[in-house]
Every structure is written in structure tokens, then in C-alpha cells.
Amino acid sequence: MNRMLTIFKREFRGYFATPVAYVFIVIFLFLTGLFTFYIGSFYERSQADLEPFFRYHPWLYMLLIPAISMRLWSEERKSGTLELLMTLPVSLADAVIGKFLAAWAFTAIALGLTFPLWLTVNYLGNPDNTVIAAGYVGSLLMAGGFLSIGACISALTRNQVVAFVISFVICFAFNLSGFPLVLDFFSGWAPQAVVEAIGSFSFLTHFNSIQKGVIDLRDVIFFATLIALWLYANMLAIEHSKGH
Amino acid sequence: MENLIEVRDLHKSFGSLHAVNGVSLNIRRGEVLGFLGPNGAGKSTTMKMITGFIGPSSGSVSVCGHDVGTAPLAAKEKIGYLPEGAPAYGEMTPAQFLDFIADIRGLSGAGKTARIREVVEKINLGGVINQSIETLSKGFKRRVGLAQAILHDPEVLILDEPTDGLDPNQKHEVRALIREMAPNKAIIISTHILEEVDAVCTRAAIIARGQLLFLGTPAELQARSARHNAVTMNVPASDAAAVTERLGGLPDILRIEPGETLGARQRLTALSRTGNPIFDVVHGALRAGDWAFSELFVEPGHLDEVFRTITTVARAPGEVTHS
Numbered sequence: 251m252n253r254m255l256t257i258f259k260r261e262f263r264g265y266f267a268t269p270v271a272y273v274f275i276v277i278f279l280f281l282t283g284l285f286t287f288y289i290g291s292f293y294e295r296s297q298a299d300l301e302p303f304f305r306y307h308p309w310l311y312m313l314l315i316p317a318i319s320m321r322l323w324s325e326e327r328k329s330g331t332l333e334l335l336m337t338l339p340v341s342l343a344d345a346v347i348g349k350f351l352a353a354w355a356f357t358a359i360a361l362g363l364t365f366p367l368w369l370t371v372n373y374l375g376n377p378d379n380t381v382i383a384a385g386y387v388g389s390l391l392m393a394g395g396f397l398s399i400g401a402c403i404s405a406l407t408r409n410q411v412v413a414f415v416i417s418f419v420i421c422f423a424f425n426l427s428g429f430p431l432v433l434d435f436f437s438g439w440a441p442q443a444v445v446e447a448i449g450s451f452s453f454l455t456h457f458n459s460i461q462k463g464v465i466d467l468r469d470v471i472f473f474a475t476l477i478a479l480w481l482y483a484n485m486l487a488i489e490h491s492k493g494h
Numbered sequence: 495m496e497n498l499i500e501v502r503d504l505h506k507s508f509g510s511l512h513a514v515n516g517v518s519l520n521i522r523r524g525e526v527l528g529f530l531g532p533n534g535a536g537k538s539t540t541m542k543m544i545t546g547f548i549g550p551s552s553g554s555v556s557v558c559g560h561d562v563g564t565a566p567l568a569a570k571e572k573i574g575y576l577p578e579g580a581p582a583y584g585e586m587t588p589a590q591f592l593d594f595i596a597d598i599r600g601l602s603g604a605g606k607t608a609r610i611r612e613v614v615e616k617i618n619l620g621g622v623i624n625q626s627i628e629t630l631s632k633g634f635k636r637r638v639g640l641a642q643a644i645l646h647d648p649e650v651l652i653l654d655e656p657t658d659g660l661d662p663n664q665k666h667e668v669r670a671l672i673r674e675m676a677p678n679k680a681i682i683i684s685t686h687i688l689e690e691v692d693a694v695c696t697r698a699a700i701i702a703r704g705q706l707l708f709l710g711t712p713a714e715l716q717a718r719s720a721r722h723n724a725v726t727m728n729v730p731a732s733d734a735a736a737v738t739e740r741l742g743g744l745p746d747i748l749r750i751e752p753g754e755t756l757g758a759r760q761r762l763t764a765l766s767r768t769g770n771p772i773f774d775v776v777h778g779a780l781r782a783g784d785w786a787f788s789e790l791f792v793e794p795g796h797l798d799e800v801f802r803t804i805t806t807v808a809r810a811p812g813e814v815t816h817s
Contacts, residue, residue: 256597260583267585267626330581334642337545337577338598339570492548 253340257348258355265356274318278360281310286367298375303367304385304461308425308454311396316417318357319400320410322349323484327491328408336492346484350401350477357393361386381463388460391473392453396421398480405487428452498523498572498650498680499544504553506539506704513539514550515704521680521697523649526672528695528712529684532805536704537684538578541654544682545575557650571599574648576656580639584628588619588638591627592645599646609645616671617641632659640668644675651681657690669694688797691715702805717769718803719795725776726753726763728789734760741779746772759788 265271282303286292290302326332335345371377400417407413426432428449436445449455456469499521506514514536521527531537542548544555546562546569555562560569582591592613596606614620617637622630627638636659643651656672657665672681672694685691691698691712698715700708708715716722729737738750741764753761766772773792780787 252600253598256594259597260586260594263590264583264585329584330577330579331583333542333547333577334575334581337547337570337573337575338595339567339600340598341567 254344254348254351257340257345258352261349261352262355265352270318270321271356274314274356275360275363278310278314279363281314282306282364282367285310298371298377300367300371300377300382300385301461303364304389304457307389308392308457311393312418312421312425315357315393315396316400316403316414316421318353319397319404319417320413321404322353322401323405323488324407324410324413327405332488332492336488342485342488346401346481346488350398350481350484353397353401354390354394357397358390361389361393378463381461384463384465385461387465388457388469391460391470392457395424395453395473395476395480398477398484399424402480402484402487405484405491424451424453426452426454428455496523497521498558499682500556501540501544502554504540504543504555505551506536506543506548507551513704514543516553517701517704517706518553519699519706519709521682523680524677525697526676526681526683526695528691528698529682529701530686530688530691530698530801531684531701533686535702535805537701538654539704540701541575541652541682541684542577545573545577545652546570547577571646572649574643574646574651576639576643576653578654580636582627582635582638582642585626587624587626588614588630588641589623591638592641595642595645601646609647613641613645616644618667633661633664636660637664637668640671649679651675651679653681653683655685656683657685657687665690688801691797700801700804707804712797715800716795716797718800719793719797720765721763721793721799722769722795723766723771723773724763724793724795725766725773726761726789726791726793727776727780727787728756728759728761729780729785729787731755731758731760733785734762737762737780737783737785740783741776744775744779746770746775761789763793 285306286303290305292302295302323332326335336342368382371382372379399420400413403417403420404410404413407416423432429452433445433449436448456472459466460469497520499519501517501519504514504517505512517536517540519527529537529541539548543550544557544562546555546566549563557569558572560572562569583594586594589610592610593606596610601609614623617640619634619637619641622634627635630638636656640653640656643653653672657668660668669690672683675681676694676696683690683694695712698708698710698712699706700715708718727737734752738752741747741762742750746767748765748767751763751765753763755761764772764776771792773790777790780790
């Protein structure tokens with residue numbers, strides 16, 4: 251546990267030791283603003299909520315989270331520090347979880363820095379703040395889901411660009427799996443149960459229900475299980491990569 | 495003395511490549527084992543298995559009584575390891591990096607601060623302690639790696655090419671450091687530099703094509719040289735033929751090899767037929783012939799020659815020389 255915390259701290263500070271953190275945060279805030287005000291028509295709707303803000307998070311994360319996660323393990327593999335880390339008295343689970351939590355905490359900071367929007371909507375009207383709080387929780391859970399995918403993919407390659415592209419595609423698929431675009435592809439031939447199962451993997455569906463203000467245990471369990479499974483796959487990927 | 499490292503019949507295959515093929519070793523406290531071998535011989539792979547980075551295909555390793563396969567964390571706590579190329583987190587400074595390693599190693603409080611200061615002083619990192627590691631020279635990076643490996647004063651030290659990329663002064667310092675630490679630890683170093691075996695090792699292991707081909711003291715390794723106990727002399731060039739004929743006829747001498755010509759003088763080397771000392775024989779013969787020799791010294795044997803012989807001669811699998 252202490253060692254996981256040590257890994258977490260090193261990793262978390264690492265974001266701020268390079269321009270990565272600042273570039274990411276600035277781009278994230280810029281894009282959330284852009285989507286909220288221009289595409290989401292925050293003012294024109296004249297409604298005191300943050301729906302136009304949260305609506306685009308799945309799409310933003312799909313692009314930005316792989317940029318955070320791509321270096322998580324591929325950099326360790328490329329620079330040889332994986333060998334150093336794995337010969338320190340640290341369990342693989344401590345290392346995988348510590349690094350994941352650091353990336354997640356960093357994303358939480360970026361998300362937290364959108365707080366002026368929350369203040370603004372309170373200044374302009376009387377929003378239901380519990381719905382907004384639920385939106386933030388849902389957004390963070392979803393970010394964790396995307397991050398766990400990116401972390402696992404990053405462990406499969408030494409090349410950060412490859413990690414980015416593959417993570418992006420997988421995140422895209424998880425976003426779209428509830429859409430006709432994906433479901434129609436299966437509904438013609440696959441059993442209904444399979445189609446529904448694929449549809450139920452959609453981040454959008456789970457996020458939307460949380461974002462409406464209802465933190466359903468099933469949605470939380472969905473993201474928690476998804477994160478656990480991808481991190482487990484991450485461990486297998488590291489174990490596999492060590493021999494090569 | 496107790497064995498701190500026990501390696502039993504280690505095998506490792508990568509696909510069809512049999513990288514390590516039945517290596518067994520025991521290393522006691524106070525021993526420094528020099529791991530020699532051509533590139534790709536299996537040195538690094540063996541070290542990666544001893545330190546628990548990769549698991550063996552078969553065989554086992556125990557470090558201070560902890561099996562690396564079944565109790566990896568307990569074993570890793572006992573080991574200090576400098577991986578090949580001395581990897582470190584480039585964006586960190588040596589101070590931050592050593593602090594991180596100390597935390598992972600369970601050092602804390604005043605003990606941690608004191609130990610980091612001690613190691614920084616010992617390894618001479620003071621001048622670069624607050625520069626990011628990626629901006630450091632190769633020599634300093636290597637030293638950061640060494641500092642990291644010895645930070646928790648481990649009983650077992652595994653160093654993969656600790657002096658690679660260092661200048662002669664730095665090499666000398668690192669060797670002195672290894673010698674200083676040696677009495678209380680079991681140390682394995684891998685190296686390409688044969689003189690290093692003489693300088694710091696109490697035992698040498700030669701590995702090629704995944705097999706242990708020699709295990710013994712550096713002196714025993716030298717004794718396998720054809721030039722071991724050979725005697726080199728410097729005689730007038732005009733006498734060279736006569737000396738060669740006279741010495742070549744002696745029963746203890748295998749043959750005479752001509753060396754460099756230095757103006758009007760010529761170096762000759764007499765090889766011992768049995769490997770036993772022949773200095774007195776040569777000396778006596780030169781005196782008896784009244785030849786004006788100006789140099790006369792015993793060759794210790796050439797390690798690089800032995801190394802080439804051992805690693806290039808094809809051997810039957812499993813044939814290991816224990817001297």
C-alpha cells in the first residue's frame with residue numbers, strides 16, 4: 251500500500267515536471283469551453299444546467315485521455331525503467347494501480363478546473379446542483395474507464411503514437427457501441443441478447459443516465475468493473491512484455 | 495560461508511532461441527563474480543532472472559534464502575540491481591530519483607536523509623544532484639544507477655556493465671567502490687573488459703551461447719593461457735637465432751616465439767611446455783650462453799586469448815569446466 255502510494259506520488263509529480271500537464275489542462279479547458287458555448291449553445295438554451303457542458307465529455311475524453319495514457323507504460327518499456335521498476339520490491343498490482351490512480355487524479359484536476367462554469371451557472375440562474383455534482387462524478391468515472399483502456403494499450407507497445415491511435419479507436423468503439431452505427435451492424439444477424447450486450451457497453455448510455463442526476467449503482471458498477479478488467483489486462487500485458 | 499545467491503539449472507527460451515541453457519552458480523558473501531561473455535551470450539538474461547525481472551523457463555534462483563519465483567518481493571528487497579544501460583526516470587533529478595528509490599526501499603526519516611547523503615558523497619553525485627537526469631552525461635547517468643542500486647545497502651548486488659561508458663578515472667573509482675563493498679556482500683558484475691576481472695573479481699564465469707563454460711578464479715583463468723608462465727626476454731638481434739636454437743632445445747620449453755624488433759634488439763618469448771614456471775631455466779640458459787639480455791619477465795597469461803579460446807571453441811552441451 252505504501253509502495254503503491256510512492257509510485258502514485260512519483261507518477262503524479264511526473265506530470266507537472268514536464269509541459270504535458272499544462273498543455274493538457276489548457277487544451278482541455280479550451281475545448282470544454284468551445285463545446286459548451288458554441289456547439290452546446292449554453293446561453294441560447296437559457297436553461298440553468300450544465301447539460302451542454304457534460305454532453306461532449308465522452309467525445310473529448312476519447313481524444314484527450316489517450317494522450318494522457320499513451321506514455322504510461324510504453325515510455326517505461328522504451329527507456330528501460332520498466333526493468334528497474336519491476337526489480338524493485340513492488341508488486342505488479344501496486345505499480346499498475348499506482349500509475350493508473352496518478353493518471354486519474356491528474357484528470358480529476360483538469361476536470362475540477364472547470365469549476366468556474368459551475369459558479370457561472372449558479373450566478374446566472376438556479377440550477378439543480380445535485381444533478382451537476384452527479385455529472386461530475388459520472389464524468390470522472392467515465393474518464394477512469396477511458397484511462398484504464400489507454401493504460402492497458404500503452405503496456406502493449408513501446409511506441410507512444412501506436413498506443414495513442416489504438417486507444418483512440420477502442421475508446422471510440424466504446425462510445426459508439428450504443429449507437430445504431432454499431433448496433434445495426436450486429437442486429438441483422440446476431441441474437442438480440444448479443445446486440446443488447448454490445449449496446450450495454452456504451453459509455454454514452456451509462457454516462458447519460460448518471461448525468462441526468464441519477465447515480466444508479468448499476469452504472470457505477472459498470473465503470474468499476476470495466477476499470478478493474480482493463481487494469482487486470484494491463485498487468486497481463488506487462489507480464490508478457492517483460493520477456494521481450 | 496553462506497551462499498547468498500544460489501542459481502540452479504537455469505534455462506530460458508525466447509521462442510526457438512535458447513538464451514540460457516542450464517546455468518548453475520553459488521555465490522557466497524565476500525565474493526565478487528565477474529560475468530564474462532560475448533554479446534548475446536546470455537549474461538544479461540541470466541541477471542534478469544536472478545533479479546526476478548523475467549521468470550526462467552525452468553530452474554530456480556534463491557537470494558538470501560528467498561526463492562525469487564515464489565517470494566519475489568522478499569528476494570528483491572535483498573538485491574540492489576543496476577540494469578543494462580542504467581535506466582532512470584529522465585525528467586527527475588538525482589535527488590528526486592534517489593528519494594523515490596529510498597521510499598520504495600522503505601527508508602524513512604533521518605535515516606533516509608543520512609543514507610542518501612552518504613551515497614551521494616560516495617558516488618560523487620553532489621555536483622549534479624539537482625539537474626534532471628536526462629541532461630546528464632553517460633558517466634553521471636551510470637553513477638546515478640549505481641547510487642540507486644546500493645542505496646539500501648543490499649546484501650546482494652547485481653551490476654550489469656557498471657563501468658560501461660565511464661572514463662578511466664571513473665572506472666577506477668567504481669572498481670574501488672566495488673572492492674570496498676565486497677567483504678559484506680555477494681556481488682555479480684558483467685563486463686566486456688577482461689582487466690576488470692583481474693581488478694575486482696574473486697571469481698570469473700565465462701558464458702557463451704547460454705552455457706557456463708568456465709567457473710574459477712581469475713588466476714585459474716589466466717593459467718589456461720598458452721602464454722601462462724611464458725618468459726619474454728630482450729636480446730641483441732644478432733644473437734636471436736642462437737638463443738632461439740639453444741632455448742628451443744630445452745625439454746621444459748615448448749617453443750620460442752619472436753616478438754617485436756627494437757632497433758638492434760629483438761624480443762623473444764619462450765612458452766612453457768607444461769605451464770609450470772620456466773624462469774630459472776631460461777635465466778640459467780641465457781647466463782650460460784653469456785648473452786647480453788636486457789629484459790627478462792614472466793608473462794601472467796593473456797585473458798583475452800583464453801576468453802577467445804573458451805568462447806569460440808565448440809563444446810558439447812553441458813560440459814562445464816570447474817577449476
